[in-house]
Amino acid sequence: MSKQIQRLTGMHDVLPDDRPYWDLIIATAENLARRYGFQRVDTPIIEATELFIRGVGEGSDFFVQKEMYTIQEADDSSITLRPEFTAGLVRAYIQNGMPSWPQPVKIYTIGPSFRRERPQAGRLRQHSQFDCEIMGEDDPAADVEVMMVAMNLFRELGFKGLTFQINSTGCRVCKPGYIQKLVAYLNDHIDKLADIDKERLTKNPLRVLDSKAPGMDELLGGAPHIADHLCDDCREHYAEVRSLLEALGQSYAENYRLVRGIDYYTKTVFEVWQEGIGAQAALCGGGRYDGLAEDIGGPPTPSVGFGSGIERIILGMKEQGVEPPSAAPLPVLVAHFGGATKSAAVKLAFELRGAGIGARLAFARRGRSMKSQMREAGRHDARYVLIIGDDELAQGEVTVKPLADGEEQTRMPVERIAAWLEERLSE
RNA sequence: GCGGGUGUGGUGUAGGGGUUAACACGUCUGGUUGUGGCCCAGAAGAUCGUGGGUUCAAAUCCCACCACUCGCCCCA
Structure with missing residues (x-):
């Protein structure tokens, strides 16, 4: 046994028994995306490391060091297996002249991505994702459209008990001011913070909001909430996202603790939750990233998108007893x-x-x-x-x-x- | 990187220091001359995760490592 070559940690073989799940999810997702006017774009699995460093943000060298599969080439260039889709898609948007296509450009993609972390339920080192983006549009209706692709995907797959978790994370104008206020508040209560949250407070204060430490509900309930500290533009945008959801009869939960760790997010952030997938309740996550295109050398391009892990959707389907039609036998x-x-x-x-x-x-x-x-x-x-x-x-x-x-x-x-x-x- | 749990034929399990490691499912073959599903008979398949240690003797006890798994960190 020890001599045979085994699968790498965190990788999975997809066997015939699971194929019907994949087929159903992919077919449902593509069908849905096309009905909304999204077109498929496939980008390479490997990109220049620089793309992800810039895309993911200055302070996030953690990813680069520990969580990305990076290869040093003989000519000293550095390439990386994509840890996410958005940066590559924005790169493709810029490089292929999409800024001069009719705006916005609505694209989706499906494929594998990679992260080098310890695997756990619903989190593999190689996992596949369905990803949707609307690029070149700042209308809150675009946010809502992307959100509804996500929600309706799970609905059409037969999920029950889904909730929208939404928040606004502000923009370059208002986010820094909010972080200052949050840090000030947390510093006033530093004795109540777990060690790990003290560390977060210095490294990435927003993440403290995501703390799982006991007693944080009360402490954070009294903390400044970003929704109360948005600039006029962000507040207006957030309000319209909510009112459009309401117009659709789509319920949602405002979650002031919902923060996404990546720097490029602005304004809207959202997740769709389903109870019961281990520690990971989120079936998908996404948001708006109005500054990313500029960060990687393109024109200002307000954009919004989401990604959803297919393996995790399958886990959820199995938990909920949702069964795909099985493959027809040979007659x-x-x-x-x-x-x-x-x-x-x-x-x-x-x-x-x-x-x-x-x-x-x-x-x-x-x-x-x-x-x-x-x-x-x-x-x-x-x-x-x-x-x-x-x-x-x-x-x-x-x-x-x-x-x-x-x-x-x-x-x-x-x-x-x-x-x-x-x-x-x-x- | 840190912590918990688990490692026995393909799969799921039983056994818990002493000669041929058990069971179920699965697989294969056969149950007359060319006909499935049920049933019956038989077979193949495991150096009990790896390495070391204790012992006259280790799958069983001890240590280390590895893998899987769940969680933390981080979350794309």
Whole structure:
């Protein structure tokens, strides 16, 4: 056991049993996104490290050192497996001249991303994400549109008990002032903070709001809330987001403790929560990032988007008992007795496949009992076994054995079988 | 990086110092001459996560490591 090569920590194999979940989620997401006018864009899995450093923010060297898969190239350049999608998509927007496309540009993408952290429930080192962005639009309606793609995705997948958690994180004008007030308040109560929160207070004060330490509800309830310290522009924007949600009849919970750790977020931040996925209740997270395009060398481009981890959605579906339709079994198995009958069986199997009929061929290096081939057909839920023996071969026929009750076994010329099956299978 | 839990055939488990490690499911074969699902019989498959230590004797006790898992940190 120890000698065999194993999967890397935090990586997962997707086996056939899980495939229906993936297919359903991807199909639902793409269908939904297209109905809202999003178009698919795929960007490389690897980008210049610099892109993520700038995208993620000055103070976030933590990611660079510990959480990103970074490769030093021989020519001294540094490249990184994408830890998120937004930076790459904004880069693609700028580089491909999308600022001069009709605005806004609405794009979605699906693919893997990477983070080097200790895995836990719903958090893998490689995980796949569905990601939607509206770039070049500052209308709060765009925020709401993106939010509703997320919410409706989970609804269409059959989730129950979802809540919108929303907040505004301010902008370059009002956020710094708020942080000062928050820090001042927390410093006044520093004795009540856990060690870890004291550390956060110096490194990333907003994160203290996310503290899981006991007794924080009360302390933070008395802290200044950012919604009360927004500048006029941000306050107006936030108010309109809420009123549009209300106009849609969409409920939401204002969560003053909802902060996203990345510097580029401005104004709207949101998550969709579902109870019960371990410590991670969020099915998706997103928000507005009006300054990011400029940070990475592009024109001012107010934008909003969200990402949602597919593995985590699957976890949630399993917890909620949401089942995707399972893959349809192959309708036919072609059985034979080796030798010349095998050749004929091989030929028949390929003819059927060419005609669009799914067919499994019984393999048998040295011949195999009929019983064994029948068992194989049964195991795979085939509907018909087509048998070619010496007798059939001599007469150019094939025996059709139905596996379901109620159908009679028949025999017919091989030339007729494809048409016959097509008719039966389309019923 | 830190902490908890768990490591026995493919899967799920039992066993808890002493000669051939048990059970279920799964897999494969067979139950006459060319016909599945149930049933019956049989087979394959595990150096009991790895390495070291204690002992006459270790899957069982001790230590370390590794992996998986849950959580913390961080959250893209």
